[in-house]
Amino acid sequence: MMHIALVGNPNTGKTSLFNQLTGTYEYVGNWSGVTVEKKVGVLRSKKAKMIDLPGVYSLHPLSRDERVVTQFLLTESFDEILNIVDASQLERNLLLTVQLLEFGKPLTVALNMVDVAERRGIFIDQAKLAEALRVPVVPVIARTGKGCDQIEHTLLEKVTGQTEPFTLFYGEAMERAIERFIASWGTEEQFPVRWLAIQFYEGNSYVRDYVAEKWPEATWRSLYEQAEKEVRHTEQMSLAQFIYEKRRSFVKEVIEQVVQRTEIGQVTLTDRIDAVVTNKYIGIPLFLLAMYMLFQLTFDWLGAPLSDLLDGFFAGPLTDSVTAMLEAIGASEFIRALVVDGVIAGVGGVLVFVPQIFILFFFISFLEDSGYMARVALVMDRLMEAVGLNGKAFIPLIIGFGCNVPGVMAARTIEQPRERLVTTLLTPLMSCSARLPVYALFVGAFFAAHQAIVVLSLYVLGISLALILAKLFSLTILKEETSVFVVELPPYRMPQWQALWRSTWDKGKGFVKKAGTFIFGGSVAIWLLSYVGPHGVNVNMDDSFLAIIGGILAPLLAPLGFGTWQAGAALLTGFLAKEVVVSTMNIIYHVPDVESLQGLMATHFTPLSAFSFMVFVLLYVPCLATVATIYKETSSRKWTMFSIGYALVLAYIVSFVIYQVGGLFGF
Amino acid sequence: MVAMTQLRVGERAKIVDLSQVSDLVKRRLLDMGVTEGAEICLKCTMPLGGPFMIENCGQCVGIRRHEAMNIQVKPL
Structure with missing residues (x-):
């Protein structure tokens, strides 16, 4: 099958075109919404594969994601290049086209946003452009899919013999x-x-x-x-x-x-929005308001009712019908306990948070696609500069709220290697959606009246610690490097539903998949450990292997307010994925649904120790997938170990202070 | 000829000299078509010494104030 590489400047509608050309099915090489790794899709006609590469201004790389493109050209085998060109920014787009033409592979230019260009008074003679570059030029509107058939047709036309490669005379x-x-x-x-x-x-x-x-x-x-x-x-x-x-x-x-x-002196919509969004005085308050709305929608207004519905279904109809079915086929008590108390409790306890996680990813995708994310970098740059980073480092942190893995990968767009390293190390402090089930559980049990504010305080704690540590790291690790900040602010675009849904699903499916693999396996293992003890099977849980393992940690955790074997065991399993903490607790406390678990927990935790526990879960070690990504991104064992080590120390200190100081104040 | 920081918001100017700008920033600016001779418009500035947003051919770019200080422009 033919392989076609899709290359172009950032913000030219490359991902839209990719989605239009490849239909709904694609293999995504990464989890992130921003293309930081190559994506492979099959053309609608199933006749060729298309590789979506990160957006670059030039083949001469400044940041790590730009290296991906040059690396691809040099080392991978492919047949054709599709170069997407923004008609309204022809000059800087063609600078890349020249470099691609020199590469000598058959090339087709997809001239995108012709409509935008014409509205700005720029009219392009496509036939003349094709003649000047000696390659086919096809006008498209990637957002609506107009011209995509023509592109596909041009791409698939038999590539007839090698025409002599384009050469530019350099003197x-x-x-x-x-x-x-x-x-x-x-x-x-x-x-x-x-x-x-x-x-x-x-x-x-x-x-x-x-x-x-x-x-x-x-x-x-x-x-x-x-x-x-x-x-x-x-x-x-x-x-x-x-x-x-x-x-x-x-x-x-x-x-x-x-x-x-032709001169059209008209004020664009982007200008009008920017007059407000990047206003000197209301830019930052507006950003904070946007974040507040995002969390309210995700956790309170929309997410919570949906999660409750799902929880009701798992605890009621699903458990009942599975139990009935198992009885009908005469399954043993062991099987029934494994399925109901292990799998349904463990996996179900995590799956109920799928609605909230998808809502969060949806809004993050919305921020990315609309063009607001780049403004966030601009608005937050002053603050980030104060701690030794730049505004672009704020984007990985926000994406990290969804999931730390794409957050860590999004740090690739930062040009300076040490700034990138510090951003990579700090992203795990962002409270990802997998930690949410843990908060939801504890907040529901201990802070029912102040849910939103307590959860928000954890997010704020994560960001504050990240900023403080950034300052600390920039005085030590970053010493010899000056921070650099140049950011392109693309025009605002109304994101399209289809594209939004697609990128939400791309990000969220990792979570669902994790529930089916890691959490399923983890739940079975945890349940078995709690079912079996040194003195046989079906033992009292306090005599199980799980209690013994958790018990080793308990004395260490006692100064933090949760020195029980249950907490120790839950935290240990939480390294797999943070939501497993909830699965483990569901299994350990042996209850059918979240509500009764919350009731039971009141006997093991106080509100203060519950808060201390949440803080510990927020900060202690990045999850397994994040650690693997940090290792991949830094390719350094030392920094990977450091990311685990500093997080553990930080979690211990902060939880210790909260529990001890809170105790003094009589909480 | 004045530094870009001397411009008022909304004012247009032509870039005259980029040679004092750090290499990495200059490369990025060139990538985005902000070169010597280009016409720009100062769109907005962020408070407390925050970044500047400039427009060039309908394309907006954010840069830091101290970089803008090193860019010499000629108001139009």
């Missing part, structure tokens, strides 16, 4: 340098060596690593320095700047031929 001195590189390289590559040479001279770090693997440092360094010297001599510019200027003058020429402008 005498540069061309000699390119010649020298090609002559020394020798080996055949899947792409034009000329492309490699140009990228190398431009200072593309990924390409340089690629070259350095083959050549000793002296060889490539002398080639580079010779070129740099010659160009500086003739052009008075650095190599990178010179190559950029050459491309730009070519792009300008093309634009001159194909674009007609």
